[in-house]
Amino acid sequence: MTGAIVFDLDGTLIDSAPDIHAAANRMLADCGEAPLDLATIIGFVGNGIPHLVRLVRQARDIPDARQDEMTATMLAHYTAHPADLSTPYPGVRSCLADLKACGYRLGLCTNKFRAPSMQILDALELTGFFDVVIGGDSLPVKKPNPAPLQAAFDALGTERLLYVGDSEVDAETAQRARIPFALFTRGYRKTPVAELPKTFAFDAFDTLAAHLPALVAR
Template identity: 40%
Template sequence: MANFLLLFDLDGTLIDTVPDLANALNEVLGERGYAPLAPREVQAMIGDGVPALVARGFAARGADPAEASVALPRFLAVYEANAANLSRPYPGVRDTLVELRRRGYRTAVCTNKPQRATIAVLRGLDLSDLFDGIAGGDHFAVRKPDPGHLLGLIAELDGRKERAAMIGDNENDAAAAHAAGLPLILMRYGYARVDPATLGAAALLDHFTELPATLARLGLTA
């Protein structure tokens, strides 16, 4: 039997990435003469991938959508070079991942953040060695909330959806997990734009360190 595979969202689940995303977005906005956005404003724009983040940032300053498209490559360059400057894993993330892998779970990242940026932040925070696979938002032809993002990563790792679960924080994680037929665990502390309690999760966690006991309680054993 294949070891149980845990698919993790990144932003708002494993890592608080708002500071570096906000800095990169504000640098690009500033280069084009726009006022900066507050971190809390940027947080509300996260979750649907970088193109959506940049489009929302420029829209918030009244810019033409075409200007956001032109600025996208510059944002990616700035962000990838600074992806781990201020971003930090949530409390207990590294130790919990180490413990889960010690127990026999396989772990992977499934995020709408572009692949290169995802690898940059994981390497910068010394977390990349804790994952068997990484699927950013441009890794497949589809991304969350499309279930193909999750199912594609499971297939890539020779897993089975009957032996996998999604751990995330927002609406896209929930929609993708439900459509794929995967158990869903959500973190309350993340970047969801709605109450996580409304998203049909099997469990809601206040702290990442609760995950091993929650998996055991749900019968999702390695």
Template identity: 45%
Template sequence: MKSFAPRAIFFDLDGTLVDSVPDLAEAVRRMLVELGEPSRTDAEVATFVGKGIPTMVERALTVGRAPISPELLAQAITSFMRHYEDTNGKLTRAYPGVVEALPVLRARGLKMGVVTNKAEAFIGPLLDELGLGGFFDCLVGGDSLAKKKPDPEPLWHACQTVGVSREEALMVGDSGNDALCARRAGIPVLLMTYGYNEGVPVDTEDCDGLLSSFLELPPLLKTA
């Protein structure tokens, strides 16, 4: 795999930095109980993650089941947000190597940010709960801007926020959604093989390399 010389690295959150499915799935189940709908397993919810909370909630209610009304979807989203505020960070854990690698990247003088489709209100509290908040110079959520991934705007905004050009940036994610966002933004992208990717094999995605461990990232980086 080729090496990279970025001044800034932007990370997806769920499925890249952290395994958040246990908390997301618990909030989904509480929502479904509240609405009188059939439950979902962690494995099912894992395939629903990636395109933001509204899409995840809609998939939890409709995949393999009957369509729902816009009114029920709006009620479900409100319910999920309330329950996820309670579950966020309870069972979520950083993936192996993340805690060890982030200080190494910071020591090299790299700017770092999180660019995720998770609602902005949940990002900071989750990172702080895991002791990771201090490593990031910007946090861009799915509702931070008018558009979210795979639109390139979140990555461009992150570049502007930390003061780098897109030629000086690198994206690290776990899904085709991350890869497409980076391609549209004109930024190279590496994908982790352990993430979610909506049930699609990650090695089928258009990216610049695959990593099976977060600790594989620092050796690929050279001084810009």
């Protein structure tokens, strides 16, 4: 089989929220502020670190003038410990290995900056599965703008088969790029599954491949 499949990272391939939570609370501690709980931080994930920092500031009534300083602090804490607590979701490695073995070309498109994304992929031994990695700073725009996803598929250079993600941002990105979308239901979305546009939804990576022959046939 041939075709290109692009994946989101946070909440799709890996549960990265514990490391993001830890870095955010280290940032808040540096500012003399109280920590936020994990559920709150999960609600802020999906649009990249600068956006997350903005929401953290708002939650603690920290002035806008500190945005750049706090973003730099958050990035420093996160890149120092990007994968201490993060883990791939069950079945991810075997799913990616099987897809590669079947001839699919695989890419990654995330709103996380590319450098920490590569650190995480290396630490979790996932790097070798991907022919291209597009980060939140790879282009002037981020998801849900379709350009990063389109750039990932362009780099893969074959039929645009499927985008796999977990969130409202991913669903909108796929819709705007006119790419079939698979929604992983165990990630960080806030909206009910039934309300998100998708080609199909799945809750375990050992079931993903079963959906592909129908997409290839189309």
